[in-house]
Amino acid sequence: MSNSQTRPVIIDTDGGVDDALAIVMALNCQQLDLKAVTVLAGNINVNQAANNVLRVIEIVQPKQTPLVAKGCEKPLVRPPFNAAGIHGSDGLGELHQFKNADGSPRYPQLTLEPSSEDAVDVLLKAAQEYGSELAIVALGPLTNIATALQRDRNTLQKVGRIVIMGGAVKVPGNISAAAEFNFFVDPDAAQVVMESGIPLTLVGLDVAMKAPLPRKDVENYAQKQRSLVSQFIADCTGIYMAFYRDNEGFHGCYLHDPLAVGVAIDPSLVSTESVYMVVETEGRFTSGMSLADLRDRRDESTFPPNVDACLEVDTERFMKLFYDLI
Ligand code: RIB
Ligand code: CA
Numbered sequence: 035m036s037n038s039q040t041r042p043v044i045i046d047t048d049g050g051v052d053d054a055l056a057i058v059m060a061l062n063c064q065q066l067d068l069k070a071v072t073v074l075a076g077n078i079n080v081n082q083a084a085n086n087v088l089r090v091i092e093i094v095q096p097k098q099t100p101l102v103a104k105g106c107e108k109p110l111v112r113p114p115f116n117a118a119g120i121h122g123s124d125g126l127g128e129l130h131q132f133k134n135a136d137g138s139p140r141y142p143q144l145t146l147e148p149s150s151e152d153a154v155d156v157l158l159k160a161a162q163e164y165g166s167e168l169a170i171v172a173l174g175p176l177t178n179i180a181t182a183l184q185r186d187r188n189t190l191q192k193v194g195r196i197v198i199m200g201g202a203v204k205v206p207g208n209i210s211a212a213a214e215f216n217f218f219v220d221p222d223a224a225q226v227v228m229e230s231g232i233p234l235t236l237v238g239l240d241v242a243m244k245a246p247l248p249r250k251d252v253e254n255y256a257q258k259q260r261s262l263v264s265q266f267i268a269d270c271t272g273i274y275m276a277f278y279r280d281n282e283g284f285h286g287c288y289l290h291d292p293l294a295v296g297v298a299i300d301p302s303l304v305s306t307e308s309v310y311m312v313v314e315t316e317g318r319f320t321s322g323m324s325l326a327d328l329r330d331r332r333d334e335s336t337f338p339p340n341v342d343a344c345l346e347v348d349t350e351r352f353m354k355l356f357y358d359l360i
Contacts, residue, residue, distance in 0.1 A: 048076025049083025
């Protein structure tokens with residue numbers, strides 16, 4: 035995509051903290067024409083996830099407000115599983131705790147509401163309208179996208195590319211030793227997408243864990259670049275960053291979802307390898323594991339590559355893009 039062109043994009047999100055940072059980037063990026071934000075259950079339930087997206091839009095105040103449509107309330111097969119313990123019970127670091135100097139809520143009642151349209155219908159209508167120009171950036175479990183494929187495969191197959199935050203190739207999982215959270219929550223949906231034939235870019239933990247955001251940098255940024263957005267970023271990341279401090283000894287967070295938006299904007303930020311990948315849906319210990327065939331003896335005629343998996347990232351260039359867009 036050249037710098038002068040804008041590209042129609044839909045973000046599919048489960049409404050957590052790093053999702054919010056990614057949506058801030060997308061709303062501020064001139065190169066992305068964010069047509070809609072489709073929402074599903076993952077980090078938090080689908081209704082709260084939609085409210086969190088609306089919260090971000092109200093804070094950023096973009097010239098054009100994207101449609102926000104709610105989708106799947108639970109995974110295709112597995113029982114619901116959320117990350118409220120990591121992102122906060124509201125999915126955005128318990129924003130209700132923050133007050134203005136006069137004691138009024140810093141984050142008052144929302145004025146925007148989600149569309150009455152169903153997210154899966156929105157994805158299919160956009161695929162029909164924009165075809166190969168459309169990129170979908172998937173920041174949560176792949177339930178909405180898999181449901182769209184099950185409902186009308188031929189139409190969704192018209193999209194140009196799906197950039198997926200999910201999985202891992204050469205590094206362990208995060209929510210389990212084997213699985214990354216988005217694929218863990220809905221492994222069946224992830225495998226449906228792996229079999230879709232749609233061009234896929236996997237922004238997995240191999241590169242997401244190379245995009246750390248230290249707490250001190252967020253606090254310095256909020257002090258130097260005082261704004262509603264920088265204050266929101268400092269507020270919503272507090273609990274999320276404390277989780278990493280208490281569980282991984284790093285007071286900060288990893289920019290999983292913002293990196294996926296970054297890759298959609300500038301694919302040169304990462305180096306990829308085309309691999310044949312499957313997602314385990316049955317494993318007692320490995321459910322949600324993304325398994326890439328990296329063997330020298332792999333048989334690509336029988337198992338052709340289905341994913342461009344990101345293995346390296348230019349962290350410095352990505353962090354510059356991140357700060358340019360928040
Ligand atoms: O594993 C990280 C992913 O799971 C991110 O998308 C985060 O928001 C959660 O959805
Ligand atoms: Ca997410």
